Amino acid sequence: MSEHAAALQAGHADHEHPRMAHHFESLAVQKDAASLGMWLFLAQEIMFFGGLFFAYALYRNLYHGAFVAGSQLLDWKLGAFNTAVLIGSSLTMAMAVHAAALGKRKQIVGYLLGTILLGTLFLGVKVVEYREKFHHNLVPGESFGLPYEGLDPHHAIPESQRAPLQMYFSLYFAMTGLHALHMIVGIPILAGLCWFAWHGEYSARFHTPVEMVGLYWHFVDIVWIFLFPLLYLIA
Amino acid sequence: MSDHVVPVRTYLLVFLALMLGTFLTVYVARHDLGAFNTPIALGIAIVKATLVVLFFMHVKYSPRLTQLVAASGFAFLAMLFAIMLMDYAARGTVNPETRSNQAFQIEDK
Numbered sequence: 001m002s003e004h005a006a007a008l009q010a011g012h013a014d015h016e017h018p019r020m021a022h023h024f025e026s027l028a029v030q031k032d033a034a035s036l037g038m039w040l041f042l043a044q045e046i047m048f049f050g051g052l053f054f055a056y057a058l059y060r061n062l063y064h065g066a067f068v069a070g071s072q073l074l075d076w077k078l079g080a081f082n083t084a085v086l087i088g089s090s091l092t093m094a095m096a097v098h099a100a101a102l103g104k105r106k107q108i109v110g111y112l113l114g115t116i117l118l119g120t121l122f123l124g125v126k127v128v129e130y131r132e133k134f135h136h137n138l139v140p141g142e143s144f145g146l147p148y149e150g151l152d153p154h155h156a157i158p159e160s161q162r163a164p165l166q167m168y169f170s171l172y173f174a175m176t177g178l179h180a181l182h183m184i185v186g187i188p189i190l191a192g193l194c195w196f197a198w199h200g201e202y203s204a205r206f207h208t209p210v211e212m213v214g215l216y217w218h219f220v221d222i223v224w225i226f227l228f229p230l231l232y233l234i235a
Numbered sequence: 236m237s238d239h240v241v242p243v244r245t246y247l248l249v250f251l252a253l254m255l256g257t258f259l260t261v262y263v264a265r266h267d268l269g270a271f272n273t274p275i276a277l278g279i280a281i282v283k284a285t286l287v288v289l290f291f292m293h294v295k296y297s298p299r300l301t302q303l304v305a306a307s308g309f310a311f312l313a314m315l316f317a318i319m320l321m322d323y324a325a326r327g328t329v330n331p332e333t334r335s336n337q338a339f340q341i342e343d344k
Contacts, residue, residue: 035301043308050312054319076261083257091250094241094291101240211293218291222284228257229276233264 019206031208038212042219049223052178056171056230063164070168071234073138075129079232082125083224089118090221097214100197100207108197108210115217116190119183126180133169140170172231179227182220189213239296249290256283 014020014027024030060067092114099107133139137146145162147153157165193213196202202210256279263275289295294305 032298032301035297036304039301039304039308043304043311046308046312047315050315053312054316057316058319058323076264080257080261084254087250087253087257090253090287090291091246094246094249095243098241098243098246215292218287221291222287225253225283225287226277226280229260229264229280233260233276235264235267235272 014205017206019208027206031211034208034212035215038215042215045219049175049178052171052175053226053230056175059167059171060234063167066161066164067168068234069161070165070172071232073136074172074232075132076232078125078129079228082122083228085118085122085125086221086224089115089122090218092118093214093217097207097211100202100210101204103202103204103207105197105200105202108202108207109194112190112194112197112210116187116194119187119190123180123183123187126176133173138169140166140173144169175227175231179220179223182216182223186213186217186220190217239293241290241293241296245290249286252286253283256280 014030015022017027020027021030024033092111096108096111096115099111135148136151137143137148144166145157145159147156190213193210197210260276260279263279264272268275288305292305294302297305
């Protein structure tokens with residue numbers, strides 16, 4: 001049998017599958033189409049974040065001193081911890097896709113739950129960081145840079161520094177906020193995958209949704225890989 | 236199946252490389268290397284991102300078309316930066332008045 005005939009026969013077997021759309025030749029072709037669509041979406045996401053990264057580059061160049069000062073007001077240890085947490089969640093996500101490719105139902109659910117747990121831990125640390133910034137009057141707005149109770153007067157922000165420092169914190173909140181929003185969207189989607197995986201929806205033959213959500217999750221990880229040194233570690 | 240099942244060992248190695256990269260990023264940032272700090276930090280981040288794209292996101296094992304689209308995302312980002320930087324770098328070269336015309340001029344000490 002020629003290779004093409006064999007592929008056609010495999011395609012016919014695939015047409016029995018409930019998740020197989022009729023206009024595709026086989027499940028493999030269908031998955032390639034899904035990946036392509038997902039990557040087009042991610043290319044758009046790169047541009048979405050790209051605008052913010054450019055704004056960051058421009059203003060960091062203009063107000064370098066304020067960006068160094070702003071960066072030192074962040075806790076790099078929390079940032080490093082969160083980087084490790086997110087990389088760990090990428091590993092569990094990759095392992096969930098691996099388990100799906102082997103059709104191991106309980107392992108998929110386990111690894112997805114691990115991903116959700118690590119993602120939530122990341123957001124929890126972010127809450128702690130954001131709350132501190134609110135208490136310290138470092139959230140852009142009317143009260144930005146004003147002294148707060150318990151502040152060492154030596155560390156008070158001089159009035160001339162408030163505007164450029166506010167620029168740094170505007171970008172800090174916009175970039176980490178948009179990133180966190182992506183995770184807040186991702187976690188319920190992961191929970192949905194868990195539900196379907198538990199009910200035996202995914203098998204070695206069909207597990208495209210797990211792979212596609214994996215692509216999204218890894219992309220969010222990549223954004224953080226850049227955000228961490230750019231925001232927390234300016235010397 | 237055309238599916239390429241990546242061995243667990245590969246995932247673990249990539250994970251270790253990413254953790255090592257994070258450690259290196261922090262280590263380098265704690266030392267003053269003058270003008271080299273930022274390029275090194277960005278270089279490590281690019282290597283880490285490449286590892287994630289190639290192995291966690293399976294681009295290494297994907298069809299050519301997917302690889303092309305994945306690469307184009309980053310290529311368009313490079314274009315965005317290049318073209319906008321040209322604008323900001325060239326401001327005031329034709330008409331010096333436009334340089335001082337920056338609306339966002341804030342005192343930076």
